[in-house]
Amino acid sequence: MNEMEEHLxxxxxxxxxxxxxxIVQIKQLELIREFQKNTVILHEQExxxxxxxxxxxxxxSYYLVDGEEKTTAFFTEGHPIxxxxxxxxxxxxxxxxxxxxxIVTAGTEQTTELIRKEIPVMETLISRFNEQLLADxxxxxxxxxxxxxxxxxxxxxxxxxxxxxxxPQYMIASYLGIKPESLSRIRKRLSRQ
Amino acid sequence: MNEMEEHLxxxxxxxxxxxxxxIVQIKQLELIREFQKNTVILHEQExxxxxxxxxxxxxxSYYLVDGEEKTTAFFTEGHPIxxxxxxxxxxxxxxxxxxxxxIVTAGTEQTTELIRKEIPVMETLISRFNEQLLADxxxxxxxxxxxxxxxxxxxxxxxxxxxxxxxPQYMIASYLGIKPESLSRIRKRLSRQ
Numbered sequence: 275m276n277e278m279e280e281h282l283x284x285x286x287x288x289x290x291x292x293x294x295x296x297i298v299q300i301k302q303l304e305l306i307r308e309f310q311k312n313t314v315i316l317h318e319q320e321x322x323x324x325x326x327x328x329x330x331x332x333x334x335s336y337y338l339v340d341g342e343e344k345t346t347a348f349f350t351e352g353h354p355i356x357x358x359x360x361x362x363x364x365x366x367x368x369x370x371x372x373x374x375x376x377i378v379t380a381g382t383e384q385t386t387e388l389i390r391k392e393i394p395v396m397e398t399l400i401s402r403f404n405e406q407l408l409a410d411x412x413x414x415x416x417x418x419x420x421x422x423x424x425x426x427x428x429x430x431x432x433x434x435x436x437x438x439x440x441x442p443q444y445m446i447a448s449y450l451g452i453k454p455e456s457l458s459r460i461r462k463r464l465s466r467q
Numbered sequence: 468m469n470e471m472e473e474h475l476x477x478x479x480x481x482x483x484x485x486x487x488x489x490i491v492q493i494k495q496l497e498l499i500r501e502f503q504k505n506t507v508i509l510h511e512q513e514x515x516x517x518x519x520x521x522x523x524x525x526x527x528s529y530y531l532v533d534g535e536e537k538t539t540a541f542f543t544e545g546h547p548i549x550x551x552x553x554x555x556x557x558x559x560x561x562x563x564x565x566x567x568x569x570i571v572t573a574g575t576e577q578t579t580e581l582i583r584k585e586i587p588v589m590e591t592l593i594s595r596f597n598e599q600l601l602a603d604x605x606x607x608x609x610x611x612x613x614x615x616x617x618x619x620x621x622x623x624x625x626x627x628x629x630x631x632x633x634x635p636q637y638m639i640a641s642y643l644g645i646k647p648e649s650l651s652r653i654r655k656r657l658s659r660q
Contacts, residue, residue: 411601
């Protein structure tokens with residue numbers, strides 16, 4: 275666990291400088307949690323009480339629509355997860371589940387409030403993070419609107435090549451909004467180019 | 468202009484309490500700008516230097532793909548606009564244009580930095596705003612992935628009925644990712660129900 279705490283501090287100090295006392299404060303919050311592969315950390319209709327930051331592993335968000343999974347995101351190392359249900363204080367419309375064994379930080383509204391008050395520099399960091407997340411989310415929307423599934427697949431491979439070996443193909447197909455057979459065809463087509 | 472400054476302060480004090488001095492500080496920043504209908508405030512390939520907050524009017528974001536407009540958002544009263552290009556410091560992939568005569572606040576990185584430093588309570592407000600914007604952006608993505616154009620149209624009418632009379636139908640069709648003829652068919656179908 276200590277190693278993961280160090281990881282978290284290392285990550286944060288890439289963006290802001292923290293005093294020794296602030297580092298101790300963060301460690302005292304005991305934010306780190308471990309989940310086994312396939313654990314569902316948020317169910318549909320459940321109200322999210324926590325937001326996360328992935329230190330190790332991969333968490334997937336997906337909807338169940340007429341019995342079919344619609345994957346909307348893969349969160350890996352360095353990605354924050356702020357469930358819509360957490361921000362909007364309403365039941366979740368989607369699931370969050372671990373694709374791999376995961377280590378994350380888990381923050382409640384209370385811990386986030388505490389961090390904001392006690393460590394003001396973290397407020398600035400959270401705010402900047404949120405701004406970047408918002409830009410990423412806009413880009414994702416616009417890709418979905420404008421690009422073909424094949425173009426989105428190529429972009430995903432370019433931007434996050436690690437996903438290719440970490441995520442089952444059927445989940446990637448679901449993320450692209452196509453059938454696994456269509457993804458196989460796209461892959462064959464691309465390998466011939 | 469004074470009236471719009473009052474509008475801005477009124478809006479802000481819904482969420483945080485501001486001291487007299489803070490209100491004076493905000494007014495001194497002279498953030499308010501007016502744009503005439505059809506003004507393009509951000510061009511494709513231009514790097515956005517400002518983010519906005521709409522006090523009056525409507526601004527639309529759209530891509531040009533093979534000569535065809537793809538509308539991605541309508542920003543009206545109370546909506547912040549944080550262009551991807553502004554957050555990512557890269558050329559914009561899309562346009563921002565005024566659908567109506569508009570009055571907005573326009574903030575540069577410098578003014579935002581100043582506000583963050585001088586009026587700490589605004590940092591918290593910006594952070595919370597960004598969190599809500601992020602949740603909205605996620606929901607929008609998921610609607611696009613899951614709902615049919617007709618379902619998205621019904622949802623848009625429910626959530627933002629004012630748009631119906633403010634926005635030309637061809638822009639709404641472009642937002643829904645369908646041809647104007649298809650939108651006419653959807654409207655006829657819905658009026659028969």
